[in-house]
Amino acid sequence: MKAARRPQFWYKLAMWIMSIVICSLFIQLGALIMSDVPTAGKRITQIDFVDTIQLDDVDSRIDRNEVALRTTQRDIEDAEFVLSSRTLDYQNQRASFEDWIKTRTATAANSQNSEVVTRVQAIEELKISERDAQRVIEDLRVTDLALRRAQQDLFAERAAIEDAAIAPYQKAHSREVLKVFGLRLALTLPLLLLSAWLVAKKRGSQYWPVYRGFVIFALFAFFIELVPYLPSYGGYVRYVMGIVLALLFAYFAIKGMNRYLAKKQAEEERPETEKRNAIAYETAVKNISEGICPSCDRQFGAVTSRKGEKPDEPPVDFCVHCGFCLFDRCAKCNTRENSFFKFCGSCGTRSDNHAAVRTG
Ligand SMILES: [Zn+2]
Ligand SMILES: [Zn+2]
Structure with missing residues (x-):
């Protein structure tokens, strides 16, 4: 059985709706304020902390090296072509000389001695030019190897320049996170303190439905606008914060229950x-x-x-x-x-x- 008057039920319901409306209006106002608050401007990235002068220098050296490498590669290809054609010349000359020598032995003509010398000399020259071509290729290969090693060193240098930016970037990043959090805390903390005071002092007030709307808004602001921006420090802050909140809740729940029990006990003594x-x-x-x-x-x-x-x-x-x-x-x-x-x-x-x- 309920002894409350019928309109009281509707009044209560209407007051809850009003609390929610007040809360949502506050939330929208808060969102508007948050969007107008100047944030740290452009978000910082790791690139901002790289020594660009050094990086540009290394990059241009890498480019130059790359061009030199390509040129050397082409030179090697050309030299290999020259070598193979000279090898072919030498082999042909030698084969024809051997054929000629065979026929000469058969006839054994003395008059042909000077021609033997000339032919051997021609073969020697071809052999020498083949050797020269080989030497050119070897020199080019040495250059190519040196260029490749230089390129590897340059890439390592480039990576080192980029790595050097990691530590200052992380430092600046955590500073920025802290700054954003501090800004949000500065906006949210007064709301939380005010709503804690309202809960503690104004719960019995006839204007409580209005205050209640504000309190819900403060809770919303705390969980949506502040908690996600907590600096993490590898999860430490979040867990510590969770533990503190749980302990606070337990403390007030136990205290409230004890107060209630004491009150009831005192009441039982009364007439x-x-x-x-x-x-x-x-x-x-x-x-x-x-x-x-x-x-x-x-x-x-x-x-x-x-x-x-x-x-x-x-x-x-x-x-x-x-x-x-x-x-x-x-x-x-x-x-x-x-x-x-x-x-x-x-x-x-x-x-x-x-x-x-x-x-x-
Ligand atoms: Zn009666
Ligand atoms: Zn009883």
């Missing part, structure tokens, strides 16, 4: 009239109809539901835990009624002095 006055009418009617003692918040014996009392358990009139009067009887017609009802449901007699009736 019943005082207890009754401290309990809100709506809460009391609702709790008793659900089988909860409105004074000690524990479940009392048989649950009296709308369907009637449970048949196998006798109806309970007093809380079995704290002795609080839950049901009493109408002074006029003796009907059993929720002790918080202001009028007898049977005969309509005003029954607002239960405590006095029972204690007297």
